[in-house]
Structures are given as C-alpha cells and as structure tokens.
Amino acid sequence: MSPTSETMSLFSPALARRFDALVEKYPVKRSALIPMLLYAQDEVGYLSDAVVAEVAQRIGITELEVRNVATYYSMLRFKPAGKFNIQVCTNISCMLRGAYEVYERFQEELGVGPKGVTSDGLFSVEEVECIGACCWAPAIQVNYDFHDDLKPDLVPGILDQYRNPIQDQEKDQEKNA
Amino acid sequence: MPRLVSHPDEIKLVSRRFGMGATNIDRYLELGGYEAVKKCLAQGPEWIVEEMKASGLRGRGGAGFSAGMKWSFVPKQSAKPKYILVNGDESEPGTCKDHLIFLHDPHAVIEGTIIAGLAVGAKMGFIYLRGEYRYLLEIMERAVADAYDRGYLGKNIFGSGNEFQIITQTGAGAYEVGEESALMESLEGKRGVPRIKPPFPAVVGLYGGPTVINNAETIATVPQVITMGAQAYAALGTPRNGGTRLFCISGHVERPGVYELPMGYNLKKMIYEVAGGIRGGRKLKAVVPGGSSTPVLLPEEIDIGMDFDQVGKAGSMLGSGGVVVIDDQTCIVEFALRTISFYAHESCGWCIPCREGTDWLKKSLTRFHAGFGTDADIGNMQYLAENMLGRTFCPLGDAAAMPTIAFLKKFRKEFEDHLNGTPCPFAREGVPQLTVV
Ligand SMILES: Cc1cc2nc3c(=O)[nH]c(=O)nc-3n(C[C@H](O)[C@H](O)[C@H](O)COP(=O)(O)O)c2cc1C
Numbered sequence: 001m002s003p004t005s006e007t008m009s010l011f012s013p014a015l016a017r018r019f020d021a022l023v024e025k026y027p028v029k030r031s032a033l034i035p036m037l038l039y040a041q042d043e044v045g046y047l048s049d050a051v052v053a054e055v056a057q058r059i060g061i062t063e064l065e066v067r068n069v070a071t072y073y074s075m076l077r078f079k080p081a082g083k084f085n086i087q088v089c090t091n092i093s094c095m096l097r098g099a100y101e102v103y104e105r106f107q108e109e110l111g112v113g114p115k116g117v118t119s120d121g122l123f124s125v126e127e128v129e130c131i132g133a134c135c136w137a138p139a140i141q142v143n144y145d146f147h148d149d150l151k152p153d154l155v156p157g158i159l160d161q162y163r164n165p166i167q168d169q170e171k172d173q174e175k176n177a
Numbered sequence: 178m179p180r181l182v183s184h185p186d187e188i189k190l191v192s193r194r195f196g197m198g199a200t201n202i203d204r205y206l207e208l209g210g211y212e213a214v215k216k217c218l219a220q221g222p223e224w225i226v227e228e229m230k231a232s233g234l235r236g237r238g239g240a241g242f243s244a245g246m247k248w249s250f251v252p253k254q255s256a257k258p259k260y261i262l263v264n265g266d267e268s269e270p271g272t273c274k275d276h277l278i279f280l281h282d283p284h285a286v287i288e289g290t291i292i293a294g295l296a297v298g299a300k301m302g303f304i305y306l307r308g309e310y311r312y313l314l315e316i317m318e319r320a321v322a323d324a325y326d327r328g329y330l331g332k333n334i335f336g337s338g339n340e341f342q343i344i345t346q347t348g349a350g351a352y353e354v355g356e357e358s359a360l361m362e363s364l365e366g367k368r369g370v371p372r373i374k375p376p377f378p379a380v381v382g383l384y385g386g387p388t389v390i391n392n393a394e395t396i397a398t399v400p401q402v403i404t405m406g407a408q409a410y411a412a413l414g415t416p417r418n419g420g421t422r423l424f425c426i427s428g429h430v431e432r433p434g435v436y437e438l439p440m441g442y443n444l445k446k447m448i449y450e451v452a453g454g455i456r457g458g459r460k461l462k463a464v465v466p467g468g469s470s471t472p473v474l475l476p477e478e479i480d481i482g483m484d485f486d487q488v489g490k491a492g493s494m495l496g497s498g499g500v501v502v503i504d505d506q507t508c509i510v511e512f513a514l515r516t517i518s519f520y521a522h523e524s525c526g527w528c529i530p531c532r533e534g535t536d537w538l539k540k541s542l543t544r545f546h547a548g549f550g551t552d553a554d555i556g557n558m559q560y561l562a563e564n565m566l567g568r569t570f571c572p573l574g575d576a577a578a579m580p581t582i583a584f585l586k587k588f589r590k591e592f593e594d595h596l597n598g599t600p601c602p603f604a605r606e607g608v609p610q611l612t613v614v
Pocket residue numbers: 235236237238239240241242264265266267268269352353354355356357358390391392393395396571572573576
C-alpha cells in the first residue's frame with residue numbers, strides 16, 4: 001500500500017517530507033520508528049489509529065509492533081491532550097522547592113484534575129518525572145518549552161502567555177521598537 | 178534559559194564555553210574548538226587511547242568506569258561496523274548537566290564523538306537525547322549540519338581521508354533507556370528493555386557491532402583532555418579520579434546550580450560555600466550525593482572528598498553528579514516515597530524482582546506515609562530491598578533498593594514516628610500531602 005490521499009491529508013507536506021528523510025537517515029529503517037511517532041504526535045495531537053497504521057506501513061512492520069513499542073514510552077499517548085500540555089515535574093529536587101504547590105495551583109486555575117483537559121481543549125496538566133532541570137527547580141514543560149524557578153504565583157502569568165500568544169508578541173514588538 | 182552560576186573555586190573546562198555563544202561554529206573555532214581532533218588525527222588511535230587512560234577520566238554517567246579502558250576493549254578488527262554512542266538520556270533525578278552541555282557547547286560533543294571514533298576505528302556516531310530535550314536536539318542538529326558543511330564530518334573529515342558520520346536521535350520518555358543496552362534497543366526502534374551481559378557493548382552493541390557508549394559529559398570532556406594533556410588533566414583531581422566534574426547542586430541550598438569543581442572537592446564545602454549554605458538559615462538534614470539512586474548521607478558524613486572512591490568508602494556513590502540537599506523541615510518518609518515511586522514508574526517490567534520489588538516498596542511507603550503503617554513494614558521493606566540487590570536484570574533494581582536501605586537504616590526513628598498515630602510529623606497547613614497514584 002502506498003500512502004493514499006487519506007493518509008496524505010493526515011500529515012502536513014512538511015511532516016511527510018520529514019518522514020521520507022527519517023526512513024533514510026539510519027543504517028536500519030526501524031530506527032526511525034520512535035522519532036516518527038513523536039513527530040506525528042506533535043502534529044496530530046496523539047497516536048490515532050490512522051497514525052499507527054501509516055507509521056507501520058512506512059517502516060514496514062505491523063501495527064501491533066508499533067503499538068508494542070509506543071506503549072513503552074511515557075511521552076507517547078493514544079488519547080488527545082490539551083493543545084498546551086503542562087507537565088509539572090514533582091520529582092525530588094522540584095518537590096523540595098515546592099513543585100506540589102505549583103501542580104495544585106495549575107489544577108486550581110484550570111479547574112481540572114491530574115491528566116485533565118480543559119473543556120476548550122486548550123490546556124491539560126499532568127505530573128511528570130524529572131525533566132533534567134533540577135538546579136532550576138521547580139520546573140515544568142509546556143509541550144517542549146521549559147519554565148524554571150516557578151512559584152504558585154507565577155502560574156496565572158504562564159497560562160496567559162499561552163492563552164494570548166499574539167498579544168504577547170505584539171508587546172514584544174513594541175518593546176523592541 | 179537555565180540560570181548559569183559561578184564560584185571562584187570552579188575550574189571551568191567542560192563549562193568554559195557556557196554562555197559564550199559557542200553553538201555558533203565560528204565562535205567555537207575562535208574559542209579553540211576542533212583543535213583537539215586535529216591533534217588526534219596527527220597522533221593516531223593508540224596515542225588517543227593511552228592519553229585517555231592516563232587522564233584518569235571516569236564515566237560521568239554514573240558507574241565511573243575508566244573511559245580509556247572502555248575504549249581499549251573494542252576489538253581492532255571487526256566484521257560488523259563499530260559505533261560510538263553518546264548517552265544524552267539524562268534522566269536520573271537530580272541531574273541536569275548534560276542539559277547545559279547540549280545548550281551551550283554542542284560542538285564539544287561532536288568533537289569528542291569524532292575523537293572516540295578515531296580511537297576505536299568507528300566511522301559512525303549516534304547522539305541520543307531524551308525526548309523532552311527537543312530544543313536541545315534542535316541545537317545539536319544545527320551543530321551537526323554545520324560540522325558537515327565545513328567538512329568536519331563526512332567521508333573525508335578535515336581532509337584526512339578518514340570517514341566519520343554523526344546521526345542524532347530522540348527518545349520519547351523513559352529513564353530505563355539511559356541504561357546502555359536498553360538505549361541500543363531504543364535506537365533500534367524497540368522497547369527499551371535491557372540486554373543480557375555478556376556480551377558487553379564493546380564487543381556486541383548497536384546493530385550487533387562493537388560499540389563504545391559514553392555519557393555526554395564524558396564525551397564533551399575528551400577534547401579538553403587532549404588539549405591540555407592527560408597529565409595536566411589528571412593532576413586537577415585525586416588519584417584515579419582525574420580532572421573536574423559538573424556537579425548539579427539542587428534542593429534546599431541558597432544558590433542551586435551546575436558548578437564545575439575538581440574531583441575530590443569537599444562535599445561540605447560544596448554545600449556551605451559554593452552553593453551558599455542551606456536556604457533560609459535552616460539546618461541540614463541529609464544529602465543525596467550522586468542522583469536519586471545513591472544512598473543518602475547524614476550531616477556528619479559529608480566531610481568527604483567528592484570522588485568515586487571516597488564517596489564509595491562513605492557508603493554511597495558519586496553517581497551522576499546530582500547533589501540533592503535536604504533541610505530539617507523535610508519528611509524523609511515522604512522523600513523516600515517520592516524517590517521510590519519514580520523507580521516503580523520507570524521499571525521496564527522485564528524482570529520480576531525489579532518490577533514487583535519497586536511496586537511493593539512504593540505501596541508500602543505510600544501506606545506508611547499515610548499513617549497506616551505497621552511495625553512489621555519497616556523490616557519487610559528492608560528485607561524486600563536487600564533481596565532485590567544484585568538480583569535484577571539491569572541495575573535499575575539496585576537503584577531503587579540502595580536508597581531504600583539507607584533511608585530505613587539512617588532514619589529509622591523517623592519511620593517509627595509515623596507509626597504513632599500522627600501520620601506525618603512534618604505535615605504543614607496548606608501544603609498538599611504527597612499522594613501517589
Ligand atoms: C537504569 C539506568 C539508567 C541510566 N541512565 C543513564 C543516563 O541517563 N545517562 C547516562 O549517561 N548514563 C546512564 N546510565 C549508565 C549507562 O548504562 C552507562 O553506564 C553510561 O552511559 C556509560 O557512560 P560513561 O562510562 O561515560 O559514564 C544508566 C544506567 C542505568 C542502570
């Protein structure tokens with residue numbers, strides 16, 4: 001099966017090109033599997049059945065094999081998260097400096113519990129293990145962006161940054177002008 | 178951007194280009210970059226391996242194995258291609274030094290990888306970063322592309338006739354994938370389950386070929402060793418512990434940060450002088466000296482030099498360089514619970530002592546911290562942890578068992594206090610209690 005018009009529209013042309021490059025990148029094609037899944041998830045939001053099928057076909061392994069691998073990795077998910085997924089590290093270095101208070105505050109501000117998604121689909125929040133920012137604790141990631149040295153009082157400001165990205169950019173431009 | 182720190186006692190080698198714009202290849206060259214690899218091309222493989230051995234550089238990933246020795250185990254002749262694998266999975270709680278290396282000095286990683294390749298006769302290297310480090314992967318990818326453009330990578334590096342290729346790779350969230358053989362599985366597009374050893378990676382590794390795997394800091398140190406010379410590098414540290422190391426000081430100190438200090442630097446001084454002492458004038462309760470898997474030290478045990486041998490003698494490990502400082506307002510049972518729930522979450526489930534052991538430790542500690550513990554629990558947890566030691570497929574089981582044993586032994590009184598009706602003597606108004614799901 002070659003990529004059909006349906007799968008063509010599943011991924012953007014840029015991602016489809018990235019996939020073409022990925023399967024050539026490694027000495028063995030299958031090494032492209034994990035990056036492909038992650039990049040597909042970044043674009044589609046989660047590993048839908050269609051994503052799994054398409055990736056399996058591109059690598060030349062079964063869908064079952066793809067799922068077997070994907071379920072191992074904690075960043076890969078089979079259900080959509082918020083457009084901005086807030087990952088609060090609560091591991092030891094962060095815990096010692098107030099990570100649980102930050103985590104609580106995010107849940108309060110968003111009105112959702114652990115792994116909850118806001119009704120507008122904009123945010124989700126989850127507790128994660130150490131993200132390699134222990135000396136700048138407590139730390140979080142919003143999708144791939146790091147935010148360091150947090151306090152509960154900084155939480156509303158962080159949410160606003162993602163709610164009003166355009167306004168912020170304008171503000172930046174004003175500042176630079 | 179992670180905050181950079183500095184202290185007069187630091188000797189900045191690996192961190193010397195931090196904050197200096199060295200992600201730009203021209204800037205890296207201005208700052209002395211890619212000179213070490215040229216020296217290596219002139220001197221040849223045996224010389225490189227001997228220099229590395231003489232430098233006393235020991236692996237910065239945790240186990241502290243001599244880098245030069247490891248390189249010397251790779252067979253000269255091999256039917257299968259040989260590989261260099263740079264471990265940037267950096268997931269041991271308390272550790273964030275490779276983060277800064279990728280952020281500030283990606284070309285040092287590339288240069289170190291090429292030198293390792295020349296030393297063992299490998300033509301290809303992989304740089305594997307944990308999936309969460311996407312922005313760092315992009316920095317590495319840019320740097321690799323620039324190195325190709327200049328002819329520092331490719332079929333004929335530096336016009337020497339030698340070939341060396343570098344491929345970057347992303348993980349997708351898994352601590353266990355930092356274990357060397359699990360990392361190879363992951364790179365092959367599989368679940369990160371460890372392989373049985375022997376054969377060791379130096380003989381049968383990635384894609385079945387002889388493979389040198391080193392931590393990103395180890396690799397970034399290599400050009401420094403070559404530039405300054407093995408003897409000078411070794412002299413900075415203590416016997417058998419050459420050079421400097423990036424220490425990640427976190428937790429309850431006034432000035433947390435990544436500091437580059439000579440091997441053997443006194444731990445007490447590190448906490449009280451370099452990192453500014455305990456936050457808010459409080460008292461020290463405990464120190465985890467080398468990432469969350471290393472046994473906790475009491476305040477009276479920290480007057481030691483931070484090298485692999487001295488910390489070992491004190492009953493703990495230098496590990497990954499993550500020094501986690503804990504003040505007297507902290508509940509050790511809660512700290513132990515958070516530590517162990519990590520290992521329970523990250524156990525790959527392949528071998529039973531680790532999968533079941535970490536889970537039962539977590540369950541017992543959860544119940545205990547919630548105030549439903551019994552006298553027998555303390556002994557049971559100890560028994561369970563002792564029986565995990567050395568009985569798991571890879572060292573992840575030990576990583577959970579060792580700190581547990583130390584917490585129970587050194588803070589037994591605090592565990593017992595949790596049995597006396599008040600669930601946690603440290604519970605504070607308005608501070609959420611740790612509940613593990
Ligand atoms: C469970 C587990 C996780 C590990 N995680 C890492 C890691 O994130 N980064 C790393 O460099 N080494 C890690 N290691 C150590 C590696 O297996 C390996 O020893 C190391 O990468 C070798 O490099 P070095 O000799 O330069 O230290 C881990 C080991 C175990 C058992």
